[in-house]
Every structure is written in structure tokens, then in C-alpha cells.
Amino acid sequence: MANDTFDNSRRRFVKLTAIGLAAAPFANALLSGRATAADMVTESDPQAMALGYKADATKAEKRTDATADCVTCNFFSGKPGDADGPCALFQGKLVSAKGWCTAWAKKPA
Numbered sequence: 499m500a501n502d503t504f505d506n507s508r509r510r511f512v513k514l515t516a517i518g519l520a521a522a523p524f525a526n527a528l529l530s531g532r533a534t535a536a537d538m539v540t541e542s543d544p545q546a547m548a549l550g551y552k553a554d555a556t557k558a559e560k561r562t563d564a565t566a567d568c569v570t571c572n573f574f575s576g577k578p579g580d581a582d583g584p585c586a587l588f589q590g591k592l593v594s595a596k597g598w599c600t601a602w603a604k605k606p607a
Contacts, residue, residue, distance in 0.1 A: 536584060536590060536591055536592045537591050537592065538582065538591065538592045538593070538594075539551060539585070539588045539591045539592065539593050541553060543588075545587075545588060546588070546599070549587065549599040549600050549601050550599055550600045551593070551597060551598070551599040552597060552598055552599070553593075553594040553596070553597045554594070554596060554597065555567040555568075555596055555597055555598035558598045558599075560600055561598050561602075566598055566602050566604075567595065567596055567597060567598050567602075568583070568585065568593050568594060568595050568596065568597040568598060568599075568602075569583075569595040569596070570602075570604065570605055571585075571602045571603060571604070571605060572603040572604065572605045572606065573585050573586040573587050573601065573602075573603065574593065574595070574605070576592075576595060580595055581594070581595055582594050582595055583595060587599070587601055
């Protein structure tokens with residue numbers, strides 16, 4: 499009878515370990531909620547300077563399309579109507595929805 503208890507606890511351990519290993523990749527996604535506010539990209543940031551980022555698209559000298567701004571860019575993942583949102587090019591830092599940079603790519607319809 500003691501052997502049966504040992505076998506059951508060993509089986510339970512193996513099952514729980516397998517479940518834990520299978521769930522580990524998803525744990526980061528579940529636990530990575532935004533606890534702090536993301537930083538805004540500044541125009542003086544080295545990457546922003548390299549991409550010609552302007553928080554106000556109307557001040558961007560290289561911008562040729564009047565409708566081109568961050569909110570209409572494929573890399574912008576903020577919600578429509580938000581004043582700012584994360585940008586894939588700036589490692590998730592926030593950019594102004596009314597901003598623009600030389601990497602602007604029109605969001606698919």
C-alpha cells in the first residue's frame with residue numbers, strides 16, 4: 499500500500515511538472531500587464547533623431563503626404579482617438595498620434 503502512495507505522488511508530480519512546463523511560455527503574456535506608464539519618445543532621443551521624428555507632424559520638413567501621421571502608420575498600435583500610443587519602432591515607447599517620422603508606412607485598410 500505504501501508503494502501505491504509513492505507511485506501516485508510521483509505521477510502527480512510528473513503531471514504537474516508537465517503542465518507547468520507547458521504553461522510557462524504563456525505565463526509571461528498573462529503577467530505582463532502594464533504596471534507603469536510607458537515613456538514618451540522625445541525628439542532628442544537618438545533613434546527619434548535618426549528617424550526624423552516630430553511630435554507634431556506639421557513641423558516635419560520631410561513629410562510630403564498631409565495625411566501621414568503616427569495614427570495612420572502601420573507601426574502605431576495605439577487606439578484611434580488616443581493622444582498617444584506605442585510604436586513598434588521605438589520599442590513600445592509612446593509616440594504622439596499627431597507625430598511623424600521617416601519610417602511612416604500607411605496602415606492597411
